[in-house]
Amino acid sequence: MGRYDKSKELYDRACRVLAGGVSSEFRKYGPPHPLFYQRAAGSRIVDVDGNESLDFTLSQGPLILGHSHPRVLAEVAQASQEGQLFAGQHLRELGLAEKLQRLIPCAELLRFSLSGSEADHAALRVARAVTGRPKFLRFEGHYHGWLDNVSLAISAPNPAALGSYEHPTPVRWTAGLPDHIEDQSLVLPWNNLELVEQTLASRHTEIAAIITEPVMCNNGCLEPVPGFLAGLRAACDRYGIALIFDEVITGFRLGLGGAQQYYGVIPDLAVFGKAMASGYPISVLAGKRQYMDKIADGTVIHAGTMNSGNPCIAAAQATLAVLETEAVHPRLFIYGQKLMQGLRQVSIEAGQPLLIQGPGPMFHAGFTPLEQVRDFRDTLSYDKPRYAKFVAGMQERGIRLIGRGLWYISAAHTTADIDQAIATAAEVLRTLN
Numbered sequence: 001m002g003r004y005d006k007s008k009e010l011y012d013r014a015c016r017v018l019a020g021g022v023s024s025e026f027r028k029y030g031p032p033h034p035l036f037y038q039r040a041a042g043s044r045i046v047d048v049d050g051n052e053s054l055d056f057t058l059s060q061g062p063l064i065l066g067h068s069h070p071r072v073l074a075e076v077a078q079a080s081q082e083g084q085l086f087a088g089q090h091l092r093e094l095g096l097a098e099k100l101q102r103l104i105p106c107a108e109l110l111r112f113s114l115s116g117s118e119a120d121h122a123a124l125r126v127a128r129a130v131t132g133r134p135k136f137l138r139f140e141g142h143y144h145g146w147l148d149n150v151s152l153a154i155s156a157p158n159p160a161a162l163g164s165y166e167h168p169t170p171v172r173w174t175a176g177l178p179d180h181i182e183d184q185s186l187v188l189p190w191n192n193l194e195l196v197e198q199t200l201a202s203r204h205t206e207i208a209a210i211i212t213e214p215v216m217c218n219n220g221c222l223e224p225v226p227g228f229l230a231g232l233r234a235a236c237d238r239y240g241i242a243l244i245f246d247e248v249i250t251g252f253r254l255g256l257g258g259a260q261q262y263y264g265v266i267p268d269l270a271v272f273g274k275a276m277a278s279g280y281p282i283s284v285l286a287g288k289r290q291y292m293d294k295i296a297d298g299t300v301i302h303a304g305t306m307n308s309g310n311p312c313i314a315a316a317q318a319t320l321a322v323l324e325t326e327a328v329h330p331r332l333f334i335y336g337q338k339l340m341q342g343l344r345q346v347s348i349e350a351g352q353p354l355l356i357q358g359p360g361p362m363f364h365a366g367f368t369p370l371e372q373v374r375d376f377r378d379t380l381s382y383d384k385p386r387y388a389k390f391v392a393g394m395q396e397r398g399i400r401l402i403g404r405g406l407w408y409i410s411a412a413h414t415t416a417d418i419d420q421a422i423a424t425a426a427e428v429l430r431t432l433n
């Protein structure tokens, strides 16, 4: 009997009915193949073969309280009893919106959607409508969802396709995009304010918005260099451009007010999803009145049959209540930084060049000869096959990791979990020599 026999059998069956055997591109690559899971609680998830894993994927980030948090389950059950989707207004929705308005600095008005991709899409639409300009500026290596207008420039099949550092070539991430989609955006390297300033000086009349992840979570988990976000804010003010923070990962993870509160820079529009509702589908577009009024008065259409369903709103209410009342965030930082430090230590002992970067509640690990990864181009130095072996070795020993190198910490992780992860990493790193 193999360790994943049942999963393999089910995956083969799934490939005959689901395209690629999965329902999201990012689920295709788990080692040794996509696994089937049967239940999860706290920091642990159990697959259909009965293997229990300590989970640092948190299902790509949403499970900030860990799996199956009792308060979330109870509120969702209660809300589901009351009804599932009124497609009308309800008190829970109002209560959640009022709470978010209090918590998120830029949130003068809000709208709920189901996914981060949709809310990013809405943010760009609003920015175009308000400014009357056609394009947006985005950054190499950032991810803003899978929809058409942002499906450029997150990676390239070969480095030569990326063009020069100063003038990156927008790279199509997927087939099937409309013609001329490259004309909708300008791409620049992140964390280089000088290049942003230069570009805006000559092209600001074309640019509706600058959209950025406040931390480049999707490649290397790089933090903004001091002054970068504030510099974007000042440049946007100078030229009448909307500053959009894509807080789909940083939101509720760096703190209740997101990265905008953590770094003290307030965008015009911000998008939240993932950690907001412990795995239930809900996202929010929050922004300044000047922008959101366009949705309020119907100039910009934002809609969705399934938006703000009772269980999703209840899941968000419960998640935020726990985050607020149980002082989760200090723990996410302490445990995250302890784990980062432990991984650094065992990688030195094993003679493995494992670089660990990030604020703590999420961080990135990757093998590179560089002492610091500073931008997207540097992330190309990561030895991906070696990290894939590391992830497979961890998986074999009961630790579930994201293949791209991002680690997430939840309120359910304990110091014993952190110690277990470090000890297991030490063992796996030795096998890579």
Ligand SMILES: Cc1ncc(COP(=O)(O)O)c(C=O)c1O
Binding pocket: 060, 114, 115, 116, 117, 118, 120, 143, 144, 145, 146, 213, 217, 218, 246, 247, 248, 249, 273, 274
């Ligand atoms: C920064 C960022 N923005 C947007 C998205 C898209 O969110 P969703 O997958 O909920 O559509 C993601 C997803 O990983 C993300 O990391």
